[in-house]
Amino acid sequence: MSRAQRWIDDQGERPTRERVLDAAMQLFHAQGYTATGIAAILERADLNPGSLFHFFPTKEDLVLALLDRYLTLLDPMVIAPVFERITDPIERVFGILDGYRRMLVSTECALGCPIGNLALELSDTHPKVRAKVAANFDQWCAAVRGCLDAGRNRLPPKTDTDRLATFVLTVMEGAVMQAKAQRSLDPYDQSVAELRAYFDRLLAEASDWKKPRSS
Template identity: 50%
Template sequence: MDTREKLLAAAARLFHEKGFTATSVAEILERADVNSGSLYHFFSGKEELLRGVLERYHALLPDELIAPAEATTEDGVERVFALLALYRKGMEITGCRYGCPIGNLALETTDAYPNIRPLVEANFVQWIGHVERWLAAEGARFPRGTDFHRLAQLVLTTMEGGLMQTRARRSLAPFDESVAALRHYLDLLMGKKGKGNAPSRTTHRRPSAPRRNSRSARGR
């Protein structure tokens, strides 16, 4: 691992464990076992290091989360739940302490550092895109007119909300309950196929698939 990657890996772990604001440059240097000159050779300061961490998350997502989820099954819907199970495992290992690294940084930094928002958004857009692809691959199982982009956004919302509640309560129960509700919803949608009441893009029935809206709604 080269020096730049050591700095990014150390910063990512500390931002996840402690938060961006509570993490000092000195702690990052100590965790990475490098000197300050090395840090400032690659990064002008802590904000640029944050940018690097978010870019790193974006680059690692396909190999660290998407590929493992895809390796578990050929079923697109089940790949969604395999991905959610990876987040659950992370919370279980850490005692429900840390939550989603991207979600945490989004809440903490995007007001103070507006230039960071596009990088946070890019991470969410990529995540949503993979889930949308999986769901769309199972399109024949869903009602005609189902908007898989909006449905993938719902999956992201379920994941982030479940992790936030799990972190707050130090219990996996909120995450498990959120995922169970999502599965029930998808089962209802898939059960509607061919019964003459598939949702359209202009009508609103319950339960219904999310409808297409402006693409400016991408992300959280």
Template identity: 30%
Template sequence: MARRTDTRERVVRTAARLFHAQGYHATGLNQVLAEGGAPKGSLYFHFPGGKEQLAAEAVALAGAQLCAELRSALAAEPDPVDALRAVLGLLGAQLLESDFAHGCPIATVALDAGAQSEPIRAACAEVYDSWQRAIAEHLDRPDADELAAVVLATVEGAVLLARTRRDLAPLHAVGARLGVLLGRPTG
């Protein structure tokens, strides 16, 4: 018999995957439960705040997973420009692997439900803040926080364009300009 926490974790993981691909409003609770292999009665037992609570927790999980991948890619390369190019490569590989169905695991939910739900907006903001902190720590310079915000916004926009166009060219363009963005002399 599965432990109670196994069901809860399975539902959060399933919700994260579905919200990522379909958005908040297009993902039904019955679909989450069916694909997560959870009985109907378990939803409000594990998530008394309903779909909104489930979405906030799914966003936090998906965001933490990508943050760990981001930190790993950054740690593997001491040069910030090369490290961020590696991150772009990772994001591009994820887009290709999903046939452009999965872009940023947070953006779909943030755009779909963040304006109507304070818990979901707060969860999305915390994820974006964690990614920005990871980038800023790797930049290690006085203007790191501000520059990390610019880098994050640029990368997030490139992922959206790449997904929409079904083409990695926006990611490649950002990668080609990272040196200029980060103040590396051209030459």
């Protein structure tokens, strides 16, 4: 059983509202927002229109609530499992990236990042969705920046950890996109390997500062 399923089951009997969100989460991730009809969500949740529209007056309300859920799930689903396994702050960043790799493996690179998908599909036309996507990105970056700040002493003194955290998110999203388009892990692994090469150089440079025997 997946960790996500366990998280859901641990909540006990799912109330209607949560069942709607469960179904929407899966279908929006697999097919996109516009391509997923309300009817498909109702069928998967085994519910009738009246129940859904009682909680979510419009389809947009539904996706907004889903993005709130993703914000809530970021820590227990994405961050905490990595922090349990790994203590080194820099390695935690690559542990998070490895979490996305596992997602790609388990979906055969088909689905990609649920937030990134919504970002590109709806940012132009749905301002409220765009704002909540941005909030999800902000929180993701803040978590990575926390790792980088914790490992500050091993990075070059003038490192802008905010900028570097943004860059890590950029690499993750760009790499997941290419993996999805190529249906292959290669672009993801190649991109993370280059990011690792960059970090190696940052770490080496910082350790030169500490023990400046040369130069």
